[in-house]
Amino acid sequence: MNEKTMLDDDHYENVIREESVCTSENLVYERPETLLDTPLHYCPGCGHGVVHRIIAEVVDELGIQEETIGVAPVGCAVFAYNYLNIDMSEAAHGRASAVATGIKRVLPEKYVFSYQGDGDLAAIGTGETIHTCNRGENLLIIFINNGIYGMTGGQMAPTTLPGMKSTTSPFGRDVKSMGAPLKITDLVAQLPGTYYVTRQSVHKPANVRKTKKAILKGFQFQKENKGTCFVEVVSNCPSNWKMTPLESNKFLEDQMLPFYPLGDLKNPERKEK
Amino acid sequence: MAKAKGDIVIDIERCKGCELCIEACPQDALEVSRQVNKKGYLYIVKVEDTCTGCESCALVCPEGGVTVYRVQNKKKTQVAQVKNITSDINITVKE
Ligand code: SF4
Ligand code: SF4
Ligand code: SF4
Numbered sequence: 620m621n622e623k624t625m626l627d628d629d630h631y632e633n634v635i636r637e638e639s640v641c642t643s644e645n646l647v648y649e650r651p652e653t654l655l656d657t658p659l660h661y662c663p664g665c666g667h668g669v670v671h672r673i674i675a676e677v678v679d680e681l682g683i684q685e686e687t688i689g690v691a692p693v694g695c696a697v698f699a700y701n702y703l704n705i706d707m708s709e710a711a712h713g714r715a716s717a718v719a720t721g722i723k724r725v726l727p728e729k730y731v732f733s734y735q736g737d738g739d740l741a742a743i744g745t746g747e748t749i750h751t752c753n754r755g756e757n758l759l760i761i762f763i764n765n766g767i768y769g770m771t772g773g774q775m776a777p778t779t780l781p782g783m784k785s786t787t788s789p790f791g792r793d794v795k796s797m798g799a800p801l802k803i804t805d806l807v808a809q810l811p812g813t814y815y816v817t818r819q820s821v822h823k824p825a826n827v828r829k830t831k832k833a834i835l836k837g838f839q840f841q842k843e844n845k846g847t848c849f850v851e852v853v854s855n856c857p858s859n860w861k862m863t864p865l866e867s868n869k870f871l872e873d874q875m876l877p878f879y880p881l882g883d884l885k886n887p888e889r890k891e892k
Numbered sequence: 893m894a895k896a897k898g899d900i901v902i903d904i905e906r907c908k909g910c911e912l913c914i915e916a917c918p919q920d921a922l923e924v925s926r927q928v929n930k931k932g933y934l935y936i937v938k939v940e941d942t943c944t945g946c947e948s949c950a951l952v953c954p955e956g957g958v959t960v961y962r963v964q965n966k967k968k969t970q971v972a973q974v975k976n977i978t979s980d981i982n983i984t985v986k987e
Contacts, residue, residue: 640899640945640961647898648950648960659955663933664910668954675956824916824948857910864910 651675653684653704660698664864666854667695669821670763671702673831674734678705681838687730688722690715694736695769713744716751719758730838732759737778738768741803745777748803755812755846759837762804762849765856766875773859777801780878785859800878804851808884814846816885820853820876822868829881836888853879898945898962900938906957907935913949913958922949 653675661667678687684705691699693712700707710718715733723731740748740762751758767785768774775785775792778800782791792800808816815837819830830852837848853875855867862870883889902913907929914922919942929935945962 640897640963641901642961645898645945645961645963646959647945647962648947648958650956650959654956658906661954663908663954664912665954668956669952672954672956821952824946824951827951864912865915868912868915 651679653678655702655704657701662858664857666821670852673834677834683730690719690733692735692739694739696734699734713739714747716760717747720751720756723758730841732761734761737764737776741777741801752807752813752847753810757841757844759841759848762851763854764851765854767856767859769856769859780874807849812847813849815840815848817883818851818881820881822871896944896962898943900943901959902936903957904929904935906955908955909933909935912952916948916952
């Protein structure tokens with residue numbers, strides 16, 4: 620009996636030794652350095668966390684931690700500056716792209732991006748957004764579209780889908796009286812000032828990789844002074860959609876994506892090829 | 893062809909139990925644990941030894957709490973060793 624346990628112990632140890640692959644040379648993915656250790660305040664399963672992490676990864680990859688300046692919005696991502704280890708500024712509601720314009724014009728050699736939600740960018744800040752894009756400011760605008768006002772408790776946003784329920788459209792969005800959802804990304808793609816306009820999502824691993832590529836391109840084009848780059852990320856809001864994170868991703872795929880199809884809306888590099 | 897061998901480490905104090913990683917894992921290696929972490933979330937544990945180190949769980953994790961390891965191709969390191977030896981004795985190999 621005793622001998623057997625000893626044998627088992629020995630066997631167990633061997634197995635562990637053989638199978639432990641958690642060594643530094645086997646490391647293929649870890650938390651990016653630019654993402655601070657602060658725990659995120661976002662609800663479980665919220666896409667904001669993924670996009671923050673992607674930005675941190677891109678900044679790490681390009682090695683531009685010292686040269687990047689972000690502008691945080693008002694909305695759920697209002698504390699974005701607590702999570703990213705780069706210089707960040709807060710802007711009044713909707714004015715992030717205007718603040719970013721100022722920063723970029725004073726410090727043209729820095730990488731400047733604004734991070735905005737749909738209530739911030741497409742409602743209160745529509746004017747700033749459109750004019751920034753029209754002037755072709757050399758910035759990257761990252762637009763998180765979850766079709767609802769998250770922080771304030773799930774009110775209808777300009778991007779809320781037709782028929783979608785929110786606290787201010789309890790019977791579903793009625794397009795006749797409330798207007799149709801605003802596809803602001805399609806709108807800015809028409810402006811001559813924008814260089815690269817794309818719509819991505821982060822609900823699946825493959826989409827996360829694509830979004831990362833899009834944000835990387837945004838920073839690269841900014842270096843080449845190409846004009847405004849606009850990356851929309853169709854995201855979820857499990858709390859205010861009143862769903863579990865998994866259900867919200869399913870809703871995103873079934874309802875949001877047919878209305879907001881993914882892909883590049885404007886990418887001159889692609890045409891040239 | 894043998895599958896790649898990998899492993900993950902989940903920072904359970906960061907985990908919020910959203911289960912997105914479970915859904916994303918093509919190997920069904922992850923499960924919700926029966927215990928909660930300090931914040932009261934049911935965290936995620938690896939229950940199957942089938943992990944290939946594909947990174948899917950880490951990519952979808954909103955909390956950035958997953959570290960992924962993958963066994964690197966052994967053949968490559970061997971080739972490198974051979975190369976070292978040949979360079980030591982100065983033999984150039986024509987391609
Ligand atoms: S309210 Fe919605 S958008 Fe805001 S953190 Fe929660 S899930 Fe994310
Ligand atoms: S790395 Fe891939 S296989 Fe391993 S647990 Fe994560 S998703 Fe599953
Ligand atoms: S995706 Fe991350 S936060 Fe969500 S359950 Fe998995 S490890 Fe936890």
